[in-house]
Amino acid sequence: MTVLPDQLPGITSVPFALGLAAHGERTAVITADGPVSYAELAVRVDKAARRLGGERRLVLLVGSNTVDALVVHLAALAAGHPVLLVPGDHPEAVQSLIDAYDPDIVARPEGGEMLLDERREVSAHELHPDLALLLSTSGSTGSPKLVRLSHENLQTNAESIAQYLDIRDTDRAATTLPLHYCYGLSVVHSHLLRGAGLILTDLSVADTCFWKLFEAGRGTALAGVPYTFDLLDRVGFAAMELPHLRYVTQAGGRLAPDRVRRYAALGRAAGWKLFVMYGQTEATARMAYLPPHLAETHPEAAGIAIPGGSFRLEPLPDSPDENTGELVYSGPNVMLGYARTPDDLALGRTVHELHTGDIARGTPDGLYEIVGRRTRFAKILGLRIDPGQVETTLARHGVTALCTGDDETLGVVAVGGHDSDARRIAGLVAHDCGLPARAVRVRILADLPRLPTGKPDYRAVRELTRRAPDTATGPAATPDGAPESLRMLYARLLDRSDVTDDSSFVSLGGDSLSYVEMSIQLEERLGHLPPGWHTTPIRDLTEPERPDASRRRTLETSVALRALAIFCIVGSHIQVFGIKGGAHILLAVAGYNFARFHLTPVERRVRVRRGWTSIARVALPSMAWIGLILLLGDDYTFANLFLLDSVIGPDDLKTGMHFWFIEALVYILIAAVGLLGLPAVDRWERRFPYALPLTLAGLGLLTRYELVGLPHREHIPDAITVFWLFALGWAAAKAATVRQRLLVTAAALATVPGFFPGDPGREAIIVAGFALLVWVPRLPSRERLNHLAGLLATSSLYIYLTHWQIFPLIDGFSRHLAFLASLLFGIAYAAGAARLMKALSARRKARGVLTGRGCGRGPAGG
Structure with missing residues (x-):
């Protein structure tokens, strides 16, 4: 059986989504509730495609790592409906994109099911025949600027990735990244293309139950952004027994060379391969990969172009080095172009090669190494500063940091144990960049701000450092109520290590026993207790007051x-x-x-x-x-x-x-x-x-x-x-x-x-x-x-x-x-x-991550 090949005559669809049934009874998806075969998945996709109808419409899908969301996504691709894939954990972003693009159908989870809100029977938009998928490049902000991807983009990029990773129908990859993120989506597409299995979960790699599911599903592949590898270090990944693991992939930002070298050596000893990769949403997902045998000797390299793609270096103005320039990519996975309004959905191809904005250097070995970001340069007090290079310099000093700059200051958010670290870091940056200390503002956090995908949140870095005190005139003391202070408070009182600015008391599992202490301490920090604070993200609780000790308070x-x-x-x-x-x-x-x-x-x-x-x-x-x-x-x-x-x-x-x-x-x-x-x-x-x-x-x-x-x-x-x-x-x-x-x-x-x-x-x-x-x-x-x-x-x-x-x-x-x-x-x-x-919980977590205990029944494999 194939999915509705004649439902939309003359409409292009994505071949791998259309041919799921060809893989028969092989296991397509494994969840905590059990396996789903390709035959079963094809039937569900067929049913969903018929529900989407025979008239081509714009489908906004609220993404989540669930079978229901996957079915709707595949059904739309198979039946030719363009999909606008949005983050499921940010309601504001979802509503913003609904308002901006007025989709014909909104598919969202509700009550444990995927509901289809069919807003009209015939599309309100003119949809280009090649348009298959719309993705945001700005994480969870709800920005109306979207990447337009074609059916060919999705198919050819999945084929390229499957080729260089040597994905087999016996492989099973865990969904460690969100479905709405191009990297996470590429894992799904490339494995379904080859008839391989997906271990479908939204659990973090820091969660004991993730490893229980991965082991029971005989997982062979893991994908991660740099932050994922931070979490792997925390949970003792190096000591885990993972007999079926074949390869680990890394993208979504630069992983420090020493860590690339270390993980490559770890994989060599344990029998799996490390693939360091480079990509952008504008290239569907992947543009380059570093062959695993070169990871230990060339850990700083982005690698070579993927099959079917090619690079060239466009010279930089006033640069004497002919081996260095802006990296420009060509290939069948290059996007059609951007969309900023619904009218842009009617456009065909407006982009033929991708100017990545990254500055790269070609090596004698035929590899490409990213050395900077053209669009991230800042001219501070007349000096041209590359914030990415500042991050690299700080890393050599043992400081994990993110940097941004404007015309007057360089902002640095760094991981540290004490606010006094701010002055030392500011001194390092000022010395290396030739800036006066007053032009460097540093904030110390328990962890770096990140998007739900794990990628750096530079918008948050700008906001945090804009409010930071002048490091040259006083200590970078964190005012009560600042995001990092609240995160530490939540982490301590709720005994959680995964607190982010997007967390709320309820989302972290807070209950009536911990509510009292949290509410009282929060009021002390903020000077008041905002209505509905228990469901409010921490980032929205950051307007502190310094109340007088005698000020009247309220009690819930x-x-x-x-x-x-x-x-x-x-x-x-x-x-x-x-x-x-x-x-x-x-x-x-x-x-x-x-x-x-x-x-x-x-x-x-x-x-x-x-x-x-x-x-x-x-x-x-x-x-x-x-x-x-x-x-x-x-x-x-x-x-x-x-x-x-x-x-x-x-x-x-x-x-x-x-x-x-x-x-x-x-x-x-x-x-x-x-x-x-x-x-x-x-x-x-x-x-x-x-x-x-x-x-x-x-x-x-x-x-x-x-x-x-x-x-x-x-x-x-x-x-x-x-x-x-x-x-x-x-x-x-x-x-x-x-x-x-x-x-x-x-x-x-x-x-x-x-x-x-x-x-x-x-x-x-x-x-x-x-x-x-x-x-x-x-x-x-x-x-x-x-x-x-x-x-x-x-x-x-x-x-x-x-x-x-x-x-x-x-x-x-x-x-x-x-x-x-x-x-x-x-x-x-x-x-x-x-x-x-709390002590028993800490011991259980420490033992459980390594043993995989405490997550109930594991799935059966097929």
Whole structure:
């Protein structure tokens, strides 16, 4: 079977996309969910092509490393529809390009599926017959300047790459780079051309699960930009056993010669080859490669032209060296030209050879070496400076840096351990370039700013160094709130090593347990807490203020309620006072935070994984503490240890109910995560984020009012009778309008009264706490009060766990002292547990990267 050869008569398509079925039952794609054969892939591509229709239209595809995105991409190429491939992790860029090019069809992932938004049946644009693909050269910025690529460009470049890499149908390449990036896309095209397999994943090479998948899929090929090799060094790649690995490719920027030499030697010893490559989006992907046998002896070279291509050097003005000039490339993979408006989609070829903008030198061995960038030269105070050469010079001094320049200053962003490194680096640059120190501005970061592809983000470098202090007149101190400071804060509090400017609290897996400390420390850094900060990228949280220590602050209501609730729970149990209802407020807050931190736009599997992690963070410390107490006394049973007291009793042990709240919370979370693990429920939640929890709350009222024939609530687990409070908290978080907030508040006002007969004060406290949660996002506070509330809220689980054992030791002497001791012990236990979990996590990561453990079932190979 082939894909619709007669669907669009007279329309050109890409041969390798049209002929997938010729590879039969060979494995085409391997994912964590299992393999997909070429025959299966061809059927899915055929179905998608028919869905795209018989009228040629512009398809904007939101790229992702998924089978669904790959199918739509191949279907469009096979059926002749031009594809505008855009980054899936930058909604702003997607919308910008939709606005600029008005595509006829928008294909984007939603609810775990690829949805096709067919905006019109007939294209609004005049589309040139040769036009196959549109790619951006500016990463994730959403710039309307696009590269126009033809069907011939895609086919011939895939053929050239497959030829010099000697790709075989037994090869399996991992998608270590995004689909929307020309390098990542070339890996896909060249391997599908030869009937080879793709290990399709969006996992980083720093992730243990990537290596589990790579090993199970018998991976033979890895592709990386220079930053990828930084990550490989961090995870101990040199010590890994990868018996099927045949070749590693590198492009997307210059890899330092010493690292080329080292990786080439590593490959020679381990039995795989290193291909250093050179390319640009304007050449579809690749223009040159360095034969592997030359990598150790000529590590500085870009190599030779790919099969079918050729280079020439165009002399530079006033340059006496005839072996040096701008590198100009010719070949069938050279783009048709650029597009800046929809009208340009009608253009044919406007470019016949590619002026790369790179300055190169020809060597006696027939190789080409890139020595500079023509368009990156800056004339600073009358001196012509090549920022790329400055980067190379700093590298020789052991400094990893990115540089940009304008008419007055040279900006340097460098990796360093301390801000005092800035003055030393500025001195090196000023001396080597002949610039005064005042013309060099240096920023020290924990890591260099990079685009999602891993390539340097020079726009960020310009912005960062523009705000840097004058290194000549003072230390390059990083103001609180600067991007690198926030990245370090996020990395420390969330125990993550992959924090970038595009990361947010939620995208990094933050949850309600880490939210409190992060929100309080962030407000200290910024002087305020921006609305929606938990889903805001770090780069957008970089407008710091230096508030006076006495300045009034605010405290998020959810944090305040957690702190007040645990305060009241413990005080009531010790009978210091009698303010009850705190535990039920905490259930509503738990539902509220569940919706905020787990019901994000990430795919279903990520939601479920993070949900189980949160359950473990509640259940495991609880079981550890109960197990310890079980060894020391007879107040509890094994039912308590396994959080089953409310299910199996015994009913006559009053102390067994001490942990009813933890059991209820764990059961409810298990039910919620289990429900959302169902594809249909996951889709419903994304489509009806407010209606679903309100419906669940309605179902919960059936048990709250004992309407379904269950035993009396004293004889069934509390989770069943209090679930409606959790669901209402969930609905409160998703209430986006005044009407929705009024409805959820009315539901609480109508259903809480009567839950505690004879105790209207308790019910009033629960309703008041719920109303605050819905209507008052922040409360006025002070810095010291924020710290106190943060300690209590962060430690609330541990205080609840331990106070049952602490206060009986002291309350005979003083109830108030027992109260204080219970709070302090719980806070100390929380701090110790956090340190222990962080240490265990670090050890697990260190071992897991090398062993590939902890990622579940691996895929089968075909």
